[in-house]
Amino acid sequence: MSSVAETTQQMPIAINLSWCKACGICYALCPVKVLGPDELGKVTVIQANKCTHCKICENHCPDYAISVVGGKKS
Amino acid sequence: MSSVAETTQQMPIAINLSWCKACGICYALCPVKVLGPDELGKVTVIQANKCTHCKICENHCPDYAISVVGGKKS
Amino acid sequence: MNVTSINARLMQGNQACAEGAIYAGARFYAGYPITPSTEIAEVLAERLPQVGGKFIQMEDEIASMAAIVGASLTGAKSMTATSGPGFSLKQENLGYAVLSEVPCVVVDVQRLGPSTGGPTAPSQGDIMQARWGTHGDHPIIAISPSSVQECFELTVKAFNLSERFRIPVLMMLDEVIGHMRERIIIPAPGELEIVDRKKPKVAPSQYVPYEPQDDSLVPPMANFGEGYRYHVTGLLHDDTGFPSNSPAVMGEHQDRLHEKIRRGLHEIIMVEEVQTEDADVLLVAFGCMARSAARAVKEARAKGQKVGMLRLITIWPFPEEALRQLAEKVKAIIVPEMNLGQVVDVVKSAVEGKVPVYGICQADGEIIPPERILEKIEEVL
Amino acid sequence: MNVTSINARLMQGNQACAEGAIYAGARFYAGYPITPSTEIAEVLAERLPQVGGKFIQMEDEIASMAAIVGASLTGAKSMTATSGPGFSLKQENLGYAVLSEVPCVVVDVQRLGPSTGGPTAPSQGDIMQARWGTHGDHPIIAISPSSVQECFELTVKAFNLSERFRIPVLMMLDEVIGHMRERIIIPAPGELEIVDRKKPKVAPSQYVPYEPQDDSLVPPMANFGEGYRYHVTGLLHDDTGFPSNSPAVMGEHQDRLHEKIRRGLHEIIMVEEVQTEDADVLLVAFGCMARSAARAVKEARAKGQKVGMLRLITIWPFPEEALRQLAEKVKAIIVPEMNLGQVVDVVKSAVEGKVPVYGICQADGEIIPPERILEKIEEVL
Amino acid sequence: MRDSWEIRLGGSGGQGLITGGIILAEAAILEGKQAVQSQSYGPESRGGSSKAEVIISKENIDYMKVRAADLLLVMSPEAAKKYVDDVKEEGIIILDSTYVKDCEPKKGKVYKVDISRIARQDVGREVVANIVALGVIVGLTGVVSQEALEKAILARVPKGTEEMNKKALAAGFQAIKSVVNAA
Amino acid sequence: MRDSWEIRLGGSGGQGLITGGIILAEAAILEGKQAVQSQSYGPESRGGSSKAEVIISKENIDYMKVRAADLLLVMSPEAAKKYVDDVKEEGIIILDSTYVKDCEPKKGKVYKVDISRIARQDVGREVVANIVALGVIVGLTGVVSQEALEKAILARVPKGTEEMNKKALAAGFQAIKSVVNAA
Amino acid sequence: MFAEIEQYFRTERLPHIWCPGCTNGIIVKSIVEAIQKAGLDQDKTVIVSGIGCSSRATGYLNFNTLHTTHGRALAFASGVKLANPELNVFVITGDGDCTSIGGNHFIHSARRNMDLNVILFNNNIYGMTGGQYSPMSPSGAKATTAPYGNIERPFDICNLAIAAGATYVARGNSFNTRQLTDIIYNGIANKGFSFVEAIASCPVYYGRKNKLGNAADMLKWQRDNCITKEAADRLPLEKKQGKVVTGILHHEPAPEYTTEYQKIIDKFQGGEES
Amino acid sequence: MFAEIEQYFRTERLPHIWCPGCTNGIIVKSIVEAIQKAGLDQDKTVIVSGIGCSSRATGYLNFNTLHTTHGRALAFASGVKLANPELNVFVITGDGDCTSIGGNHFIHSARRNMDLNVILFNNNIYGMTGGQYSPMSPSGAKATTAPYGNIERPFDICNLAIAAGATYVARGNSFNTRQLTDIIYNGIANKGFSFVEAIASCPVYYGRKNKLGNAADMLKWQRDNCITKEAADRLPLEKKQGKVVTGILHHEPAPEYTTEYQKIIDKFQGGEES
Numbered sequence A, B: 001m002s003s004v005a006e007t008t009q010q011m012p013i014a015i016n017l018s019w020c021k022a023c024g025i026c027y028a029l030c031p032v033k034v035l036g037p038d039e040l041g042k043v044t045v046i047q048a049n050k051c052t053h054c055k056i057c058e059n060h061c062p063d064y065a066i067s068v069v070g071g072k073k074s
Numbered sequence C, D: 001m002n003v004t005s006i007n008a009r010l011m012q013g014n015q016a017c018a019e020g021a022i023y024a025g026a027r028f029y030a031g032y033p034i035t036p037s038t039e040i041a042e043v044l045a046e047r048l049p050q051v052g053g054k055f056i057q058m059e060d061e062i063a064s065m066a067a068i069v070g071a072s073l074t075g076a077k078s079m080t081a082t083s084g085p086g087f088s089l090k091q092e093n094l095g096y097a098v099l100s101e102v103p104c105v106v107v108d109v110q111r112l113g114p115s116t117g118g119p120t121a122p123s124q125g126d127i128m129q130a131r132w133g134t135h136g137d138h139p140i141i142a143i144s145p146s147s148v149q150e151c152f153e154l155t156v157k158a159f160n161l162s163e164r165f166r167i168p169v170l171m172m173l174d175e176v177i178g179h180m181r182e183r184i185i186i187p188a189p190g191e192l193e194i195v196d197r198k199k200p201k202v203a204p205s206q207y208v209p210y211e212p213q214d215d216s217l218v219p220p221m222a223n224f225g226e227g228y229r230y231h232v233t234g235l236l237h238d239d240t241g242f243p244s245n246s247p248a249v250m251g252e253h254q255d256r257l258h259e260k261i262r263r264g265l266h267e268i269i270m271v272e273e274v275q276t277e278d279a280d281v282l283l284v285a286f287g288c289m290a291r292s293a294a295r296a297v298k299e300a301r302a303k304g305q306k307v308g309m310l311r312l313i314t315i316w317p318f319p320e321e322a323l324r325q326l327a328e329k330v331k332a333i334i335v336p337e338m339n340l341g342q343v344v345d346v347v348k349s350a351v352e353g354k355v356p357v358y359g360i361c362q363a364d365g366e367i368i369p370p371e372r373i374l375e376k377i378e379e380v381l
Numbered sequence E, F: 001m002r003d004s005w006e007i008r009l010g011g012s013g014g015q016g017l018i019t020g021g022i023i024l025a026e027a028a029i030l031e032g033k034q035a036v037q038s039q040s041y042g043p044e045s046r047g048g049s050s051k052a053e054v055i056i057s058k059e060n061i062d063y064m065k066v067r068a069a070d071l072l073l074v075m076s077p078e079a080a081k082k083y084v085d086d087v088k089e090e091g092i093i094i095l096d097s098t099y100v101k102d103c104e105p106k107k108g109k110v111y112k113v114d115i116s117r118i119a120r121q122d123v124g125r126e127v128v129a130n131i132v133a134l135g136v137i138v139g140l141t142g143v144v145s146q147e148a149l150e151k152a153i154l155a156r157v158p159k160g161t162e163e164m165n166k167k168a169l170a171a172g173f174q175a176i177k178s179v180v181n182a183a
Numbered sequence G, H: 001m002f003a004e005i006e007q008y009f010r011t012e013r014l015p016h017i018w019c020p021g022c023t024n025g026i027i028v029k030s031i032v033e034a035i036q037k038a039g040l041d042q043d044k045t046v047i048v049s050g051i052g053c054s055s056r057a058t059g060y061l062n063f064n065t066l067h068t069t070h071g072r073a074l075a076f077a078s079g080v081k082l083a084n085p086e087l088n089v090f091v092i093t094g095d096g097d098c099t100s101i102g103g104n105h106f107i108h109s110a111r112r113n114m115d116l117n118v119i120l121f122n123n124n125i126y127g128m129t130g131g132q133y134s135p136m137s138p139s140g141a142k143a144t145t146a147p148y149g150n151i152e153r154p155f156d157i158c159n160l161a162i163a164a165g166a167t168y169v170a171r172g173n174s175f176n177t178r179q180l181t182d183i184i185y186n187g188i189a190n191k192g193f194s195f196v197e198a199i200a201s202c203p204v205y206y207g208r209k210n211k212l213g214n215a216a217d218m219l220k221w222q223r224d225n226c227i228t229k230e231a232a233d234r235l236p237l238e239k240k241q242g243k244v245v246t247g248i249l250h251h252e253p254a255p256e257y258t259t260e261y262q263k264i265i266d267k268f269q270g271g272e273e274s
């Protein structure tokens, strides 16, 4: 699995960009708009601090490109 | 269709012996034992006069070897 | 802007095949999607209702083959299309159509490999299956187009032969021909001959459904619903259509099936000869490989090598006669084919050692390029 | 009463085939009944549970073929049996077994005709289908027994070859051989060699499932459930088992499938020569026809005619070498077969015109009697 | 005894002639001989006419089909018509006269035995007509020994029917004896 | 104009290169030329890398595949890697620099155009990158006339998208002009 | 009756090949009676069958008859009907033919709701091949391939037909011929996929293997173990146990396939683009 | 999650071939989570698939994986399971693979009740071949082979599974992943044929042809149009109209095939005669 940054308290969302296919599901579903598209449409974190650890993004990313730490186990 | 005798008032049961396979259904089912087996097990009329024209024999002969006239249409 | 040929269009091989079917009078298609044949179904799903015909997507290839036979018995010219895996599944009912002499056209757009193989990769690997895929002895007609124009015209021809000889006719496309697009000129209505099955001339009570009425040995065929009630079965049968266990009857039935095709060879066999008159080396090619071979002929001739090509348009029955005549004249035969050796063995069996026969056999999903053929020509010259 | 051979029994060919399977270690059978193969299923339905094996009647032949491949992947030696129509249906999944290199044995008890044909009438009409029935290029092994004893012993051999080369092996019986009963002596346990598939010697993490470990090109095979987790697919794939679209990979995969069989020919090819040393006329026969031919040899010799027989036990790959050597010596070859011309063409292709080759081809549900062969011998001598 | 016998049994579907042929072949094997039994069927596995052939020999048997028969037994008129000519000049023909009437073979020595009637009336069930027939064949020809035949019969018939089958066999032996004696 | 062009378009699944190839071929036919278009796919009909080839000629076209290309357009790094060597010495290579970075072909004349970005940002939707690409190709080579190309595009694109496609085409013409001018 | 036989059967081919006491012949007669009652034109009627004892029926029936491959009758029939919707199409099939190898065509035909009349001859066994178990052999039944008793559970094929989308589903048997004729007749009236399971008896294989007595005994079993739906609806559960319910089990019309197709043609014929 | 992905997936083969926004990946993750929850040994678990987009899943899963022929996964799987009942066997299949060409294996597998866990990825279309209608495409839907709208009626495949004899039947979707994992997990617990229909979305073909918006829109459709069986049971009929019911729809254990077979072996092994 290619390089994925460590998650931290401030950045609970790990993203494996090489797996992301820019489908838009995660940022369309994120209830608090933590996520958004980059210029190629791939996921990018816009405002990490708002993350509620709901894991909606992780659960619905068809490409396993997102991992959210903290929150309750899904 | 090979030779089948004409039916009459006295003999309401026409039999096409060349089609009969001696299965025994007709004479087992005939409620009044009008029919019985010949020496090869094929159907034969034993007591025509008792026939009630119920057509059970005709209806259940798998080989269309019996035709009963009279009685109501089945 | 210089628009010259207003009738010319760019068309895909598969689409041309579908349009050819409609031109031939096909009004029934049953199929199951499979790459690389799917466009044929897709085109006909749209086009058939426009001409009052029927398209149905069946649950699988077996059912598709069955449905076209059923439809054909009512008089509808019928077709199905598939690729390798589906072609394997159709084999049982294909044999039914052969035995019961029901006209229909089956298209196989060949892809690579046994099993799922390489679904989008081209190949010419089903040629022997076309001949021998169903169990038991049986004749078959199989045709191989080399251009989009031929996809159209030979599909018309396939229906004609099928109706004429009461036999399923196989259109053996390959992925290259099926998917490529090129210029095509659609013939005007009436421009190409359309053949329909011969109908019985006798009254229903006199109709003996499998009794040939002439030397062709092809019995006239009544359609279901026209008052000629008869029996169609996949069992070996006599001329009345009813099954028999008699060796004489069974043997005769099998023989007639073959003999009617033998007698029709002059109508069935189609080949094209390219610069064969003075050829030392003969390329035998078909389908997309004929295009590569044509280029090789051109480039070899440019180098001064006397190379010609026999293009097999009809593949089954095999054009033995045409080949044998050329075999008398040439010094070597090269068979480039996109498989691991199929037609090359048939060529060998036909020329019976008269000239050396070489295969260029490659099954990797690539068309064999002219270069490889040219190399081989150098080798054998 | 004079009871001599206590081990001798009367047994039907189909039953001997079933018992041979059990002897070979077969512990899984999936099938669908069809005349004239049904007795194989019936015997195994009773016998397999007695040896801890599994019998299942599937919904059709397609499922049966699939099930034996699945079972074989868990390590169970597996078999199915059928006849023409069912053999046609099995073709797609047979190709799967070839491509994914899963050992198994498929019995085809040949009956007459394409389609339903003559279900109880014998024939040898599926020989070419055995070679070419599934789509795409593929190798195959097919064996033809000529006696009840051979039904047993060659079934054992079929399993051995299948395990050895990771390829489905076809037992091509014909109705005559399958249904006739004759004297058989059941070998004691251990008397016949039993071959099992080669297992990987490396740790699971090192296992490359389709990487050959030696010159045989047959990769060792792990069974599902043994800790070697790997991927099996019907797509063309590389040594890891995962699919690839690369022409190099796809081409190599196809080539290796053929090459492993080519390298094993000396283990696979079985023929019997009968009085060939000084023969002028060579009969080439197989299955029940070898019995008729054997009688013809005897009667011809009695008349002083120098006739011999090459009996094909292995039919595919075709014993070309053995045939070619004999073709150098004889003056004519006669191929009597119960079909309309199948092996005779292969013989022609193999001898490449060196000697004239004649077929006696008959497809009417009767075995070709010695008389007809004798007539032909007179004719060609 | 002769070195080799080619025997053909012809009749219709349910008459048990294939079983009859098998028993004959098994009896031969019990005696250490070679035997091949084959048959032909009607449609698929059922019905129609049926033919069983047995070749018994001291030598290896190459060709497994009966050509001109040394012995023909027929139990139906259709079979009689079909097979009666494929008999050796000096062959034996046994007709089950219960069913086969009006059959006058042009060659071979002919024996008419009321096989099916004997089975039905004397033994009690027509299903054992095939066993009666075996008694007739072996009684007439000695192609296998009577002991081997009985052993082969008992090994193959359903449990509980042994006595009936023995009775049928005896009836067959008896019947052919009477016919031969009467001739 | 030259007699014959062998053109290869390489990229990944959704980039519309096959449609691009078809349009080019159709434009050629509108002009009365011969044209063959072919392609290769990923698994079954979907995904993966994709390649379209077009041969345009005044003569009959026998072999339908592009050997060494006269013109190569690549829109993905994978395609660039795969096809960049199969170009004639004096051939033309157009790289979509939005996706193809670090590619320095060893032969041919190379043009880098930011095709996908232009489609996305200047035209508004990346789906029209293939049309932009056609504009680039035709603008550069004149393999077909601009009129024929526009006609072919308008005949094939979904109704309602004509304006966007015209805009894309114009953007392509413009882009290549700038690149050529800048060079 | 002989007159009807003369009209609807190919009498020159009788007697049929079925074994003595096989009730296939009884069921075929009911089909013919239903056709007569419905007044269908023989010339416009096609009867399609698969392979099996029961499927041999087509050879004896004086219609356009089509004896196909094993399991595929419905697929052939779909081609016939769709190509020429004017034809009345019947399908005769066995439990093996229809529910084993032909199961897929069965559920899809039910789903499509093409106007086909299907009569399944259910004798609980593969008759033609000599007595192997079928998907409709009861659990525990003996068969040549189930020497230790069948461990599979049989289909309730009527339930399956309903779940697959059949618009008319009924069950009858070869004893109650009047009912059988009626339910086939009603099926003809349903414009859509009509399915009738007809309980048949195979005394030779199924009966013998499972010690069910002779042909007449097996017919009596049908008489004694079937109850009509009407009767069953009135009975308490315990009295229904083990009984086979006959009669019309389901009738819920839906758009018929060929009719729907014709609408498309009517709308788009002559058009060039959709 | 990455850790679980590492354990259960062949990560070196990711990203998978599925299109952007295809929800197959979501469903596969639920399968893996259910397997993890059930604590199944990867070495003793076999995952079988047919041919289709969804069936490509096996290539990415770190188990014994078997990618078979189109429609036949269940038949291969039956061979695996019967030959070695110790293996846990899963089947991944598409709506075309399972219900069209594979329909017969489906109903027979349900009937036999072999211990197989089947997950059907229902995207209402043939994805792999580019968007033809399937037996589960809704009436009226557009597809490349239904340019004028689909005139067929789709299967209710859960109903069909029940009628065919499945002992565990459930439906979930790719939005409600927790529920989906749970119903797969419960299916594993059922000793017998367990069937889960997982509603998937194919934005590229089905979505585009039918104007259903982008990938996220299609997921939202699932969210808004599915109701759980529990909820549905509480709702009045009119409120359920048009909704898709999810959850465990049927659970009725019955003797399992391989277990019953073992009983025969235990009884007759070593014997010579039955």
Ligand SMILES: Cc1ncc(C[n+]2csc(CCOP(=O)(O)OP(=O)(O)O)c2C)c(N)n1
Binding pocket: D032, D033, D034, D035, D061, D085, D086, D089, D116, E044, G051, G052, G053, G054, G055, G069, G070, G093, G094, G095, G096, G097, G098, G121, G123, G125, G126, G127, G128, G129, G134
């Ligand atoms: C493809 C194929 N497989 C198998 C067979 C053999 N076969 C013929 S009929 C039959 C089963 C018949 O059973 P059923 O449909 O119940 O009809 P029945 O004979 O009982 O009326 C089988 C397995 C065949 N003819 N074709």
Ligand SMILES: Cc1ncc(C[n+]2csc(CCOP(=O)(O)OP(=O)(O)O)c2C)c(N)n1
Binding pocket: C032, C033, C034, C035, C061, C085, C086, C089, C116, F044, H051, H052, H053, H054, H055, H069, H070, H093, H094, H095, H096, H097, H098, H121, H123, H125, H126, H127, H128, H129, H134
């Ligand atoms: C015998 C055979 N017929 C047809 C095909 C072509 N084919 C491959 S996948 C597929 C349909 C896939 O649809 P589905 O099962 O719904 O899977 P999806 O791609 O939608 O996940 C078809 C028709 C094939 N590979 N083999």
Ligand code: SF4
Binding pocket: A013, A029, A030, A031, A032, A033, A034, A035, A050, A051, A052, A053, A054, A055, A056, A057, A058, A068
């Ligand atoms: S965990 Fe929830 S809030 Fe955080 S980024 Fe994902 S979807 Fe948004």
Ligand code: SF4
Binding pocket: A019, A020, A021, A022, A023, A024, A025, A026, A027, A041, A042, A043, A060, A061, A062, A063, A064, A065, A066, H021
């Ligand atoms: S859901 Fe996954 S693949 Fe889609 S945009 Fe987000 S991270 Fe990328």
Ligand code: SF4
Binding pocket: B019, B020, B021, B022, B023, B024, B025, B026, B027, B041, B042, B043, B060, B061, B062, B063, B064, B065, B066, G021
């Ligand atoms: S029912 Fe018919 S066949 Fe049977 S005995 Fe009576 S007449 Fe003969």
Ligand code: SF4
Binding pocket: B013, B029, B030, B031, B032, B033, B034, B035, B050, B051, B052, B053, B054, B055, B056, B057, B058, B068
């Ligand atoms: S009609 Fe009735 S009473 Fe008369 S013979 Fe027939 S069954 Fe007996």
Ligand code: SF4
Binding pocket: E046, G017, G018, G019, G021, G022, G023, G024, G053, G054, G123, G127, G128, G201, G202, G203, G204, G205, G206
């Ligand atoms: S075998 Fe059974 S089903 Fe077939 S004809 Fe005989 S009794 Fe009827």
Ligand code: SF4
Binding pocket: F046, H017, H018, H019, H021, H022, H023, H024, H053, H054, H123, H127, H128, H201, H202, H203, H204, H205, H206
């Ligand atoms: S075609 Fe559809 S089902 Fe297939 S991968 Fe793409 S989105 Fe998924």
Ligand SMILES: [Mg+2]
Binding pocket: G052, G094, G095, G096, G121, G122, G123, G124, G125, G126, G127, G134
């Ligand atoms: Mg049955």
Ligand SMILES: [Mg+2]
Binding pocket: H052, H094, H095, H096, H121, H122, H123, H124, H125, H126, H127, H134
């Ligand atoms: Mg799908």
